[in-house]
Amino acid sequence: MDNLSTTEENYIKAIYHLQQADSTVSTNDVAAKLNTKAASVTDMLKRLNTKQVLNYEKYRGFSLSDEGERVALGIVRKHRLWEFFLVEKLQFGWDEVHAIAEELEHITSKVLIERLDNFLGNPKFDPHGDPIPDSNGKIQTLPQINLVDMPIGETAKVSAVGSQSTELLELLTHKKIAIGTPITIKKKFSFDNSLEIETYSDQRFTISRELALALFVTKQQL
Amino acid sequence: MDNLSTTEENYIKAIYHLQQADSTVSTNDVAAKLNTKAASVTDMLKRLNTKQVLNYEKYRGFSLSDEGERVALGIVRKHRLWEFFLVEKLQFGWDEVHAIAEELEHITSKVLIERLDNFLGNPKFDPHGDPIPDSNGKIQTLPQINLVDMPIGETAKVSAVGSQSTELLELLTHKKIAIGTPITIKKKFSFDNSLEIETYSDQRFTISRELALALFVTKQQL
DNA sequence: TAAATATTTTAGGCAAATCTAAATTATTTA
DNA sequence: TAAATAATTTAGATTTGCCTAAAATATTTA
Ligand SMILES: [Mn+2]
Ligand SMILES: [Mn+2]
Ligand SMILES: [Mn+2]
Ligand SMILES: [Mn+2]
Numbered sequence: 001m002d003n004l005s006t007t008e009e010n011y012i013k014a015i016y017h018l019q020q021a022d023s024t025v026s027t028n029d030v031a032a033k034l035n036t037k038a039a040s041v042t043d044m045l046k047r048l049n050t051k052q053v054l055n056y057e058k059y060r061g062f063s064l065s066d067e068g069e070r071v072a073l074g075i076v077r078k079h080r081l082w083e084f085f086l087v088e089k090l091q092f093g094w095d096e097v098h099a100i101a102e103e104l105e106h107i108t109s110k111v112l113i114e115r116l117d118n119f120l121g122n123p124k125f126d127p128h129g130d131p132i133p134d135s136n137g138k139i140q141t142l143p144q145i146n147l148v149d150m151p152i153g154e155t156a157k158v159s160a161v162g163s164q165s166t167e168l169l170e171l172l173t174h175k176k177i178a179i180g181t182p183i184t185i186k187k188k189f190s191f192d193n194s195l196e197i198e199t200y201s202d203q204r205f206t207i208s209r210e211l212a213l214a215l216f217v218t219k220q221q222l
Numbered sequence: 223m224d225n226l227s228t229t230e231e232n233y234i235k236a237i238y239h240l241q242q243a244d245s246t247v248s249t250n251d252v253a254a255k256l257n258t259k260a261a262s263v264t265d266m267l268k269r270l271n272t273k274q275v276l277n278y279e280k281y282r283g284f285s286l287s288d289e290g291e292r293v294a295l296g297i298v299r300k301h302r303l304w305e306f307f308l309v310e311k312l313q314f315g316w317d318e319v320h321a322i323a324e325e326l327e328h329i330t331s332k333v334l335i336e337r338l339d340n341f342l343g344n345p346k347f348d349p350h351g352d353p354i355p356d357s358n359g360k361i362q363t364l365p366q367i368n369l370v371d372m373p374i375g376e377t378a379k380v381s382a383v384g385s386q387s388t389e390l391l392e393l394l395t396h397k398k399i400a401i402g403t404p405i406t407i408k409k410k411f412s413f414d415n416s417l418e419i420e421t422y423s424d425q426r427f428t429i430s431r432e433l434a435l436a437l438f439v440t441k442q443q444l
Numbered sequence: 445t446a447a448a449t450a451t452t453t454t455a456g457g458c459a460a461a462t463c464t465a466a467a468t469t470a471t472t473t474a
Numbered sequence: 475t476a477a478a479t480a481a482t483t484t485a486g487a488t489t490t491g492c493c494t495a496a497a498a499t500a501t502t503t504a
Contacts, residue, residue, distance in 0.1 A: 042483055090337040100331045109322045115312040262492050
């Protein structure tokens with residue numbers, strides 16, 4: 001059920017992520033995500049169907065098989081563990097690691113990834129707050145909500161970011177907000193939908209709606 | 223001068239290593255090293271010639287261009303740094319790392335390898351004792367000799383091994399010999415060409431000619 | 445040096461992954 | 475519901491990397 005090419009793995013992962021966001025995924029969705037053409041996607045869908053990782057009926061749609069999902073989770077696991085390594089051990093910024101992890105996720109050694117996991121202390125979340133599947137493909141999901149949906153007076157910890165852009169990282173670094181930072185909503189201004197928040201006892205300031213939309217929080221401990 | 227495929231990189235590295243061992247390299251040599259066929263090698267030689275990494279004239283021979291050598295040293299650098307990482311940080315045995323490094327050496331990020339180098343403490347030699355080229359492609363060569371060529375009474379440190387087999391590793395582990403271990407030649411037996419050696423003050427024993435041939439030593443400090 | 449042998453290259457073909465353009469099928473809209 | 479539009483698939487090419495068999499060239503040997 002293995003011996004998949006890097007290209008096939010990238011398709012499987014793309015379909016997995018698209019399915020997470022919206023259970024019905026189209027040929028065009030995949031083409032857009034992978035910067036390729038619909039005709040190329042159709043070719044690949046037929047191959048993935050033959051390889052049993054996809055259930056595909058032409059013109060009717062497709063979805064990952066159980067085996068396909070297992071494969072996808074394995075790639076996601078590798079991607080996120082490598083991202084964690086790059087940020088924690090090699091001092092990369094979270095905005096720099098995605099492209100590198102996109103290559104590292106295809107290194108095939110099974111034992112390598114298990115040892116890397118141990119070396120890193122078996123992290124449960126990557127630098128963007130996304131959960132790292134365990135070796136069985138189990139994902140520890142956090143009950144997280146968008147910061148704009150949190151009621152006034154409540155406190156929760158930043159658990160994930162909705163974007164990996166350099167611009168967001170720059171802003172968060174400047175405001176000393178990171179994954180794990182506790183945030184309390186102090187006030188909401190309806191004029192521009194900005195929010196007044198408190199991070200530590202002495203840190204109280206206003207953030208834009210755009211920024212709040214890019215932050216997810218949870219009351220669970222990370 | 224970049225955008226080389228993994229396959230092209232593997233050919234360049236193979237030609238580099240073959241040139242190190244013997245300055246004239248044949249099509250068949252490359253085919254043997256890469257487990258492929260002479261006709262495939264010829265195809266690739268033409269492509270590498272077009273890409274300026276190889277000087278090639280049909281039926282007359284070929285050799286890496288300066289640019290080709292630069293590329294080769296970059297791949298060797300990545301290969302050996304990753305091997306060092308696998309052994310030092312992830313507790314792999316030296317006999318397990320080659321295949322994994324064979325994949326990792328093709329990860330493209332320039333900054334990744336520089337940060338990895340720093341993270342590892344800028345090692346000069348890989349787990350097999352082979353020198354790691356610096357970021358400019360400079361190699362720190364040690365004046366090393368084969369253990370069988372060392373005179374009686376002299377002491378030197380193990381600097382490299384001539385094989386990466388599990389069998390050799392098992393034997394060296396059992397005899398407590400590693401890269402850096404000082405060895406003194408005590409006696410040579412002409413009957414079977416075995417050698418009596420001393421490692422630490424209280425460790426004195428005989429090794430076979432086969433084992434001695436697999437060990438290289440240097441008087442310089444590692 | 446001429447024949448035998450070995451090496452290298454060419455010819456022709458195949459599979460993976462991609463593309464554009466055209467055809468087919470599904471969905472929307474009037 | 476029929477036409478228009480959108481989505482998907484097919485047809486036919488291209489590039490990379492590889493193969494086998496045959497041809498060309500180089501080297502060795504008698
Ligand atoms: Mn990828
Ligand atoms: Mn991530
Ligand atoms: Mn390789
Ligand atoms: Mn090595």
